[in-house]
Amino acid sequence: MGRRRRRVDRAAAAGALPAAIAALSRTLPGGPSPETFRRAKFDRPEAAPALWRLLFCVLSPVPADGAAASPAPVAQARLVKSELRSQGYPRGSLARLPEDGSQGSRELLLALSWLLARGPLLEQLLAQTRVRLGDEMPVCECEALASPGPPAPHVEADGCVDVRHLQWLMGKLRFRWRNLIASQQEQCALLGKIHSYTRGCHSDHSLGHLSVAEAELLRDPEGGRQVRAGGARDLGPWGSDQAVVFGLQLLQRLESENARLEAALEWRRRELVFWQWMDTVLGACPPDASQPTFLPRIPARGASELELVAQELQALQEELRKAAEPRRAAWEARVGGWGPEWKAAQRACEEAVRQELAALQRSWEHGGGLAQPHGPHRLVRSEAGMLGGPGLPAAEVITVLRSRKACLEVALRQLQGQCRQELARLAGALPGFIWIPPPGR
Amino acid sequence: MSIVTVQLGQCGNQIGFEVFDALFRDSHCPQGLCSKRENEAYQASCKERFFSEEENGVPIARAVLVDMEPKVINQTLSKAAQSGRWKYGQHSCFCQKQGSGNNWAYGYSVHGPRHEESIMNLIRKEVEKCDSLSGFFIIMSMAGGTGSGLGAFVTQNLQDQYSHSLKMNQIIWPYGTGEIIVQNYNSILTLSHLYRSSDALLVHENDAVHKICAKLMNIKQISFSDINQVLAHQLGSVFQPTYSAEGSFHYRRNPLGDLMENLVPHPEFKMLGVRNIPQMSENSLAYSTFTWAGLLKHLRQMLISNAKMEEGIDWQVRPPVSRLPTLGKMSLNKELHFNTSIANLLILRGKDVHSADLGGFKDPALYTSWLEPVNAFNVWKTQRSFNKYEKSAALVTNSQFLVKPLDKIVGKAWNMFASKAYVHQYTKFGIEEEDFLDSFTLLEQVVSSYCNL
Numbered sequence: 001m002g003r004r005r006r007r008v009d010r011a012a013a014a015g016a017l018p019a020a021i022a023a024l025s026r027t028l029p030g031g032p033s034p035e036t037f038r039r040a041k042f043d044r045p046e047a048a049p050a051l052w053r054l055l056f057c058v059l060s061p062v063p064a065d066g067a068a069a070s071p072a073p074v075a076q077a078r079l080v081k082s083e084l085r086s087q088g089y090p091r092g093s094l095a096r097l098p099e100d101g102s103q104g105s106r107e108l109l110l111a112l113s114w115l116l117a118r119g120p121l122l123e124q125l126l127a128q129t130r131v132r133l134g135d136e137m138p139v140c141e142c143e144a145l146a147s148p149g150p151p152a153p154h155v156e157a158d159g160c161v162d163v164r165h166l167q168w169l170m171g172k173l174r175f176r177w178r179n180l181i182a183s184q185q186e187q188c189a190l191l192g193k194i195h196s197y198t199r200g201c202h203s204d205h206s207l208g209h210l211s212v213a214e215a216e217l218l219r220d221p222e223g224g225r226q227v228r229a230g231g232a233r234d235l236g237p238w239g240s241d242q243a244v245v246f247g248l249q250l251l252q253r254l255e256s257e258n259a260r261l262e263a264a265l266e267w268r269r270r271e272l273v274f275w276q277w278m279d280t281v282l283g284a285c286p287p288d289a290s291q292p293t294f295l296p297r298i299p300a301r302g303a304s305e306l307e308l309v310a311q312e313l314q315a316l317q318e319e320l321r322k323a324a325e326p327r328r329a330a331w332e333a334r335v336g337g338w339g340p341e342w343k344a345a346q347r348a349c350e351e352a353v354r355q356e357l358a359a360l361q362r363s364w365e366h367g368g369g370l371a372q373p374h375g376p377h378r379l380v381r382s383e384a385g386m387l388g389g390p391g392l393p394a395a396e397v398i399t400v401l402r403s404r405k406a407c408l409e410v411a412l413r414q415l416q417g418q419c420r421q422e423l424a425r426l427a428g429a430l431p432g433f434i435w436i437p438p439p440g441r
Numbered sequence: 442m443s444i445v446t447v448q449l450g451q452c453g454n455q456i457g458f459e460v461f462d463a464l465f466r467d468s469h470c471p472q473g474l475c476s477k478r479e480n481e482a483y484q485a486s487c488k489e490r491f492f493s494e495e496e497n498g499v500p501i502a503r504a505v506l507v508d509m510e511p512k513v514i515n516q517t518l519s520k521a522a523q524s525g526r527w528k529y530g531q532h533s534c535f536c537q538k539q540g541s542g543n544n545w546a547y548g549y550s551v552h553g554p555r556h557e558e559s560i561m562n563l564i565r566k567e568v569e570k571c572d573s574l575s576g577f578f579i580i581m582s583m584a585g586g587t588g589s590g591l592g593a594f595v596t597q598n599l600q601d602q603y604s605h606s607l608k609m610n611q612i613i614w615p616y617g618t619g620e621i622i623v624q625n626y627n628s629i630l631t632l633s634h635l636y637r638s639s640d641a642l643l644v645h646e647n648d649a650v651h652k653i654c655a656k657l658m659n660i661k662q663i664s665f666s667d668i669n670q671v672l673a674h675q676l677g678s679v680f681q682p683t684y685s686a687e688g689s690f691h692y693r694r695n696p697l698g699d700l701m702e703n704l705v706p707h708p709e710f711k712m713l714g715v716r717n718i719p720q721m722s723e724n725s726l727a728y729s730t731f732t733w734a735g736l737l738k739h740l741r742q743m744l745i746s747n748a749k750m751e752e753g754i755d756w757q758v759r760p761p762v763s764r765l766p767t768l769g770k771m772s773l774n775k776e777l778h779f780n781t782s783i784a785n786l787l788i789l790r791g792k793d794v795h796s797a798d799l800g801g802f803k804d805p806a807l808y809t810s811w812l813e814p815v816n817a818f819n820v821w822k823t824q825r826s827f828n829k830y831e832k833s834a835a836l837v838t839n840s841q842f843l844v845k846p847l848d849k850i851v852g853k854a855w856n857m858f859a860s861k862a863y864v865h866q867y868t869k870f871g872i873e874e875e876d877f878l879d880s881f882t883l884l885e886q887v888v889s890s891y892c893n894l
Binding site (some may be wrong): 162164165167168169170171172174175176178179181182183185186189190193 | 442572573574575576605606607694695698699701702705706707708709810811812816
């Protein structure tokens with residue numbers, strides 16, 4: 001009886017592990033195949049690249065979207081190592097892996113499970129790639145500032161630049177700004193219309209109205225399927241093939257997100273058997289031999305070691321001071337030789353820096369500091385007078401943005417003043433020239 | 442995105458009517474040479490830009506009519522209402538009972554401030570009807586009294602109150618042998634003020650349009666209505682919908698913004714002109730066929746030789762062989778045969794528009810040295826034909842084409858000013874001699890900048 005049950009258990013267990021790994025692989029973004037996991041246990045080199053890629057995707061600070069080209073394996077490996085180190089990953093063997101991405105699948109598998117065990121990794125990944133159905137609006141500049149932006153235009157070192165070309169480009173930039181403002185106003189007006197027309201249509205009463213994506217999906221949910229079916233396309237009353245493509249994409253994304261969520265739920269049910277298996281993987285590793293030199297290990301009895309460290313630090317500081325003193329003296333001598341106007345300039349500089357720091361401090365405090373909202377928010381139109389509910393009132397966001405704008409305007413005026421002073425200095429430096437400024441705006 | 446039109450004075454109101462009529466008739470033309478769905482999209486785009494909707498479905502032109510005497514405005518309103526297909530808003534006009542005697546200063550310093558609030562209120566009401574405002578057209582003559590002085594004042598106000606919106610002034614350049622003695626004073630004052638407060642000055646020369654009517658349209662007794670219809674045709678061929686990008690079938694949202702970005706970003710070069718081809722009477726249209734190659738070849742030569750129409754083009758003018766940057770001011774005594782362009786915008790409408798070969802316009806020799814053809818030349822296209830022309834092309838150009846006429850006007854005005862003729866009529870109403878001098882300085886600078894291309 002007992003033996004049969006054990007055999008049944010083992011058979012069940014034999015099927016449970018592949019299912020668990022399969023669920024995990026479906027949940028992870030671009031997840032490596034279950035085969036990769038199996039190969040990694042035996043440290044097969046062919047499993048390494050996929051695991052490097054996966055760890056890079058999971059650990060990179062900017063959520064990598066499909067459009068961005070993934071960097072070279074060396075860059076990926078470096079980022080993975082440094083991120084793991086900064087999060088406190090204890091195994092030194094990983095740090096010693098070659099960066100061409102050709103080896104170390106078992107170490108990478110251990111690192112992955114370490115990350116999985118530490119915190120809600122899967123939930124974080126799923127939240128990052130969530131399909132957003134609302135009309136999103138950023139309330140801070142973080143994303144814009146973090147993104148790399150377009151590559152700088154190629155500027156030829158030689159060859160004189162015709163100032164008219166520069167003026168042309170400046171003017172073009174100004175017009176683009178104005179056109180951008182106009183189209184943003186148009187977008188806001190149209191969003192307002194859609195939100196007010198669809199009031200009462202949303203099943204979620206806290207939202208109350210539909211967003212553009214939701215309205216489009218309701219209007220033409222089958223649009224995507226018809227395209228796939230091929231044949232003559234009925235473009236619908238709007239006559240727009242873009243709307244069809246949009247519907248198709250949205251449907252696909254919702255379906256794939258659904259699949260990942262189901263996989264995540266299945267993983268949670270089955271993960272125990274995975275952890276039992278990981279124990280065997282860890283057992284299969286050779287012991288992590290050498291001391292990790294980069295991580296300070298605080299031993300149980302630390303006093304003597306700490307003293308050693310303190311002494312070393314002091315010695316280093318002494319050395320630095322001895323090296324820096326003569327240099328500083330030489331610099332002061334050079335600078336002092338320039339006379340009182342240099343001292344005045346230095347004082348003015350220090351004063352300016354002090355003022356800037358004070359201004360920064362003020363703006364930080366005014367801006368609410370940590371309470372500053374971040375990230376994209378969904379636009380929800382509510383009835384006048386209805387307060388409360390989650391999220392930020394638009395008036396608050398507007399106030400914050402206005403104060404930021406005021407700070408930037410002050411900075412702009414300062415810079416313009418500096419430019420004017422510089423121009424005046426240049427103009428004064430060339431006697432006999434008459435400067436005709438361009439016709440004022 | 443919508444454009445609000447301000448029609449000023451007799452000239453502005455008569456032309457404005459023809460423009461709206463031409464736009465409406467074209468957008469409802471059944472022979473669009475394209476599918477029904479595309480025609481509907483074209484119509485919708487044109488309608489959103491220039492007309493607003495009323496309850497009973499009759500489109501209302503997005504326009505404000507301003508004049509100091511009631512006669513022309515009443516005529517314009519009734520002509521529009523008569524057609525039954527579109528009309529002007531009931532409360533969109535402002536007029537007084539007196540004229541301004543062709544006195545620029547009176548229009549600018551008296552009429553302007555006195556009626557500023559009423560006029561700007563009307564404009565604001567029209568703007569509020571728009572979902573999104575692309576910008577303003579201001580149609581006015583340069584040399585008359587009401588249109589020119591008041592127009593300069595209104596444009597300045599628009600600059601102050603709607604600084605983010607775009608402003609294009611449609612300026613009617615007077616006949617060289619005009620009847621108004623002080624037309625040159627009016628012209629230089631108008632131009633200099635507009636140069637400071639407007640984004641682009643699209644110039645229509647009366648002489649040129651008159652010749653088109655005579656030679657190409659074969660009209661014997663040319664009335665202002667004929668001239669205005671040709672003008673409206675030119676404007677319509679620029680601002681009717683076009684595709685937003687190569688290979689796209691969506692119509693451009695903001696043609697005014699795109700045009701300005703491509704043609705007038707430089708603050709010293711704001712003078713634009715329109716040339717279009719073909720231009721003929723409706724009777725001849727039925728017997729003519731065109732090829733893109735032929736049309737573009739003629740249009741290119743029209744540009745290079747500064748011809749105003751497709752007849753009588755000087756084919757001897759050729760682009761210079763070497764393009765060296767010119768240093769110093771070129772003497773105007775040297776005949777400017779070759780018309781150097783800063784930037785050009787070509788608009789093609791009609792059948793097989795994607796097959797048109799545009800190489801001739803991308804020749805660097807056509808353009809000034811500091812701008813490459815890839816930046817200087819732009820093209821807009823649509824398959825939908827315009828105004829029953831199976832193929833038509835329009836060219837909006839920022840080039841030297843106005844240098845000579847401008848220099849002539851400045852010269853004549855200066856001669857009059859040097860002898861102080863009629864200046865008291867202006868100083869009487871607050872336009873001092875210094876204002877005249879400022880205007881001369883600015884326009885001399887403009888002429889010089891264009892010459893140094």
